[in-house]
Amino acid sequence: MIWKKLLLALTTLSTAVIAAAQEEPSAFNMTRGVTEISRDAYDMHMLLFWICVAIGVGVFGVMTWSLIRHRRSRGAKAAKFSENTVVEVVWTVIPVLILVGVAVPATALLLKTNAESPNPDVVVDVHGSQWKWEYVYPDEGISFFSNLSSASRDASQLGAKESPADAPNYLLDVDNPLVVPAGKDVRLRITSDDVIHAWWVPQLGFKKDAVPGQFNNIDVHIGEPGTYRGQCAELCGSGHAYMPVVVEAVSPEAYTEWVAQQKQAAAQEAEKASAPYSREVAMSQGKKVYESACASCHQSNGQGIEGTFPALEGGEITTGPVEGHLNIVIHGSEKNPVMQAYGDQLSDREIAAVVTYERNAWSNDTGDLVTPEAVEAAR
Amino acid sequence: MNQTADSVVDQIEHEHSHHGPRKGPLRWLLTVNHKDVGTMYLVLALVALLVGGVMALVIRAELFQPGLQLTQPQFFNSLTTMHGLTMIFLAIMPGLTGLANWMVPLQVGADDMYWPRVNNWAFWMLPPAAIMLWIGFFMPQGAPGGGWTLYAPLSSTYAPPSIDWVIMAIHIMGISSILGALNIILTILKMRAKGMRLWDMPLFTWTWLITGFLLLLAMPTLAIAVTMLLTDRHLGTAFFDATNGGDPVLFQHIFWFFGHPEVYIMILPAFGVVSEIVPAFSRKPLFGRTSMIWAVIAITFLSAIVWAHHMFTVGLPVEAQVLFMYTTMLIAIPTGIKIFNWVATMWRGSMTFEAPMLWALAFIFLFTIGGFSGLMLADVPADYQYHDTYFVVAHLHYVVVTGSLFAIIAGVYYWLPKWTGHMYNEKLSQWHFWLSAISVNVTFFPMHFAGLAGMPRRIPDYPLQFMDFNMISTVGAFVFGFSQLLFIWLVIQTIRGGKKAGDRPWDGAKGLEWTLSSPPPYHTFTEPPSRQTIHEEGPHGYH
Numbered sequence A: 001m002i003w004k005k006l007l008l009a010l011t012t013l014s015t016a017v018i019a020a021a022q023e024e025p026s027a028f029n030m031t032r033g034v035t036e037i038s039r040d041a042y043d044m045h046m047l048l049f050w051i052c053v054a055i056g057v058g059v060f061g062v063m064t065w066s067l068i069r070h071r072r073s074r075g076a077k078a079a080k081f082s083e084n085t086v087v088e089v090v091w092t093v094i095p096v097l098i099l100v101g102v103a104v105p106a107t108a109l110l111l112k113t114n115a116e117s118p119n120p121d122v123v124v125d126v127h128g129s130q131w132k133w134e135y136v137y138p139d140e141g142i143s144f145f146s147n148l149s150s151a152s153r154d155a156s157q158l159g160a161k162e163s164p165a166d167a168p169n170y171l172l173d174v175d176n177p178l179v180v181p182a183g184k185d186v187r188l189r190i191t192s193d194d195v196i197h198a199w200w201v202p203q204l205g206f207k208k209d210a211v212p213g214q215f216n217n218i219d220v221h222i223g224e225p226g227t228y229r230g231q232c233a234e235l236c237g238s239g240h241a242y243m244p245v246v247v248e249a250v251s252p253e254a255y256t257e258w259v260a261q262q263k264q265a266a267a268q269e270a271e272k273a274s275a276p277y278s279r280e281v282a283m284s285q286g287k288k289v290y291e292s293a294c295a296s297c298h299q300s301n302g303q304g305i306e307g308t309f310p311a312l313e314g315g316e317i318t319t320g321p322v323e324g325h326l327n328i329v330i331h332g333s334e335k336n337p338v339m340q341a342y343g344d345q346l347s348d349r350e351i352a353a354v355v356t357y358e359r360n361a362w363s364n365d366t367g368d369l370v371t372p373e374a375v376e377a378a379r
Numbered sequence B: 001m002n003q004t005a006d007s008v009v010d011q012i013e014h015e016h017s018h019h020g021p022r023k024g025p026l027r028w029l030l031t032v033n034h035k036d037v038g039t040m041y042l043v044l045a046l047v048a049l050l051v052g053g054v055m056a057l058v059i060r061a062e063l064f065q066p067g068l069q070l071t072q073p074q075f076f077n078s079l080t081t082m083h084g085l086t087m088i089f090l091a092i093m094p095g096l097t098g099l100a101n102w103m104v105p106l107q108v109g110a111d112d113m114y115w116p117r118v119n120n121w122a123f124w125m126l127p128p129a130a131i132m133l134w135i136g137f138f139m140p141q142g143a144p145g146g147g148w149t150l151y152a153p154l155s156s157t158y159a160p161p162s163i164d165w166v167i168m169a170i171h172i173m174g175i176s177s178i179l180g181a182l183n184i185i186l187t188i189l190k191m192r193a194k195g196m197r198l199w200d201m202p203l204f205t206w207t208w209l210i211t212g213f214l215l216l217l218a219m220p221t222l223a224i225a226v227t228m229l230l231t232d233r234h235l236g237t238a239f240f241d242a243t244n245g246g247d248p249v250l251f252q253h254i255f256w257f258f259g260h261p262e263v264y265i266m267i268l269p270a271f272g273v274v275s276e277i278v279p280a281f282s283r284k285p286l287f288g289r290t291s292m293i294w295a296v297i298a299i300t301f302l303s304a305i306v307w308a309h310h311m312f313t314v315g316l317p318v319e320a321q322v323l324f325m326y327t328t329m330l331i332a333i334p335t336g337i338k339i340f341n342w343v344a345t346m347w348r349g350s351m352t353f354e355a356p357m358l359w360a361l362a363f364i365f366l367f368t369i370g371g372f373s374g375l376m377l378a379d380v381p382a383d384y385q386y387h388d389t390y391f392v393v394a395h396l397h398y399v400v401v402t403g404s405l406f407a408i409i410a411g412v413y414y415w416l417p418k419w420t421g422h423m424y425n426e427k428l429s430q431w432h433f434w435l436s437a438i439s440v441n442v443t444f445f446p447m448h449f450a451g452l453a454g455m456p457r458r459i460p461d462y463p464l465q466f467m468d469f470n471m472i473s474t475v476g477a478f479v480f481g482f483s484q485l486l487f488i489w490l491v492i493q494t495i496r497g498g499k500k501a502g503d504r505p506w507d508g509a510k511g512l513e514w515t516l517s518s519p520p521p522y523h524t525f526t527e528p529p530s531r532q533t534i535h536e537e538g539p540h541g542y543h
């Protein structure tokens, strides 16, 4: 299996099968992808590859010839020359010409890839944060988090009983993908809320760093509807392997419908959020917040990860006085910045709900109902 | 100084020159002898190679198949971070410095380094630095996991407390490198035997002269970068903290202004070693000697203006990307010239293939492959895809492992008979070479494919489609790692005994070092070499 694949890789690369099927991610070569940017990058890559092969055949050919013919065991006598101006000029000029030949298309492509369309049809703000992506559609008032799917998360634990092979699209699957219309100009404005991440889908042809304090824009135009998968590409801490990117390109009609649904769901959410605060409301809202903002570290089952993220089930803080619990969630941990301050990111009510949830979920049963007023007081 | 004082000093030094090494365990702590210091650097490099190698094998074992089997992600990140720092600062750099300590004075006919005492200090700073670097593994939140590139804010405000120790370690290693560099530069410029012109110096010494200057540029830059990390952590500055008006990208500019010269610090002396070995075993003078030296000088200047090629995806203005693409492509030209010159040196030579030559040949083949991937990475539109994938990991290991490390091993084989007076076991050395040369490719070649297919670097776990290439890499890595035990055994064997090596065990080798006995006396060139000898051993001395 392994050897077959390797052999296949080598033969394919050496016989230049630039086949049609390469819209799909390739198993061993750069993905040709589904955007103009990605196809151009692929063509550039193959051009460079063949140039390197050609130079390699020349240099290694001469060298091998020399290794075979000019060995003492064959009676070769050493020549005495140590200079030849003509040769030296030639092998300086030829590489210069090759490089100019490469630089011209590369420059054109670089300018093209970075060009921004004057009127993008859809704008999405992409926020990286440890360790999930948040997608905000400023024109539609929609926003949501995109977390690693729970099947992948379960199978990815050290000593997990679940096998990665059973998790669909292991480590490349999320709960809420980014949805964009196919055939339209989509502007992504990429930034980060904490450390640097990088947003990357190979089939779209580029990656861009998500840097706190700045927006990196890129315009994508996906021709065909489909689901395209990628991963965070910049080391961002212990969950770096666990924040995939999934893009669903749908027809413009389906997109309009999706937007309408999302707006409706958001309205329902808002309604729930303004419903009178009660234990049931707090627990269900708290669970939601927990799953989207806390579970990537503390895990859905509240067990955390030994040595890295504390378990919240039966924890000293989560079952101790409410003040301590509120304090670490609002202000973050003094000892470890990985547990950030959520005071700015979550509303009073969300914090009240998630803290209530943590204090009463799993086997925790403090019976406390933390109110938004208590959160406000603790800020 | 007046006449009498001068002659007294002369007399003391003369007597001193007949002394062997100091007796007892303090010899190594107090020694100011360049050969002893060189040996210590090489031993340290070997120890670090083993420590960093074990980390690499744990990394590879974890990556053998999807899912987590051995490490928690945070520990995995600590391993990749520490592996990189250890290999660069404690294995490759001290390895090359060890070769320089041994060989530069011998090649320029000097009796020791310019500042023997400082030389001792520069070495003895390193073991405490190594401990500071590694101590994080034993601290509550573990060793830093932000990568050897230490990007902020992951390695500033988000890092565990052990990052402070790493920063101190980097400072100490930086001071050590600066002192070492000054010492080598001064030895070459001030203590070169009369009658040896700069242009006639052996290539290894030449490359180290230039590397010395590059170190003086690079190490202070790194010191600035990590100091800013430290003040961001503890003194309330916000250089890299965007929430308080800082800019994380600034760190990357400073880091890579150090970092790219750093990669040439690791490769230029390696070029020097290969430029000694290829002529020796081709029995032919180095082709295009002058252009070789100019190529090194050109690379040095270019290496200071290419740094942003590591940052094409951070959102630089497009004009800057174009500019850095051009400068990066330019660097391929002098690099190419070096390769062509080595090939031309072999052309119509009379070659034999003892261990040093085998390693040098592997260097030329495999470093060139690393150069090819470098050329591909330089093209920005394609780099948007390659960046931060295993393709880059493949590139950097082809240039650093099969480049710098292979050259160090080649150099050790080449000079070991001189250092010890014994020939190494040729048969064992052949085993060592072939096992290493094959397994290193089994390890790193598949990484090109994994990277192109989309596998990001620095991940403890990966989607299933990358499994096959990772399995192959892991198998290769274990074979490569264990093959190095052969090398250690072989070196120990050679130190202990073996066939006597003549003064010039390689009949094609030129250079002042080969006019000395094997092993050389503890103090060499207390009488400077004659002009006649210098001429015969120099570039014009070939038959």
Ligand code: HEM
Pocket (backbone or CB within 6 Å): B149, B263, B264, B266, B267, B309, B310, B328, B329, B331, B332, B335, B370, B371, B372, B373, B374, B375, B377, B378, B383, B386, B387, B388, B392, B395, B396, B399, B400, B403, B404
């Ligand atoms: C032909 C000459 C070379 C060119 C054009 C070149 C180009 C590049 C480029 C563009 C990158 C950044 C890739 C990316 O992150 O997307 C890179 C990375 C790297 N190169 Fe080279 N390179 C060359 C030679 C070398 C040499 C001689 C060395 C060291 C001996 C070296 C060591 C490295 C290392 C260590 C990295 C990775 C740094 C990191 O991100 O951890 N390269 N190279």
Ligand SMILES: [Cu+2]
Pocket (backbone or CB within 6 Å): A196, A197, A198, A232, A233, A234, A235, A236, A237, A239, A240, A241, A243
């Ligand atoms: Cu990441």
Ligand SMILES: [Cu+2]
Pocket (backbone or CB within 6 Å): B259, B260, B263, B306, B307, B309, B310
């Ligand atoms: Cu570089």
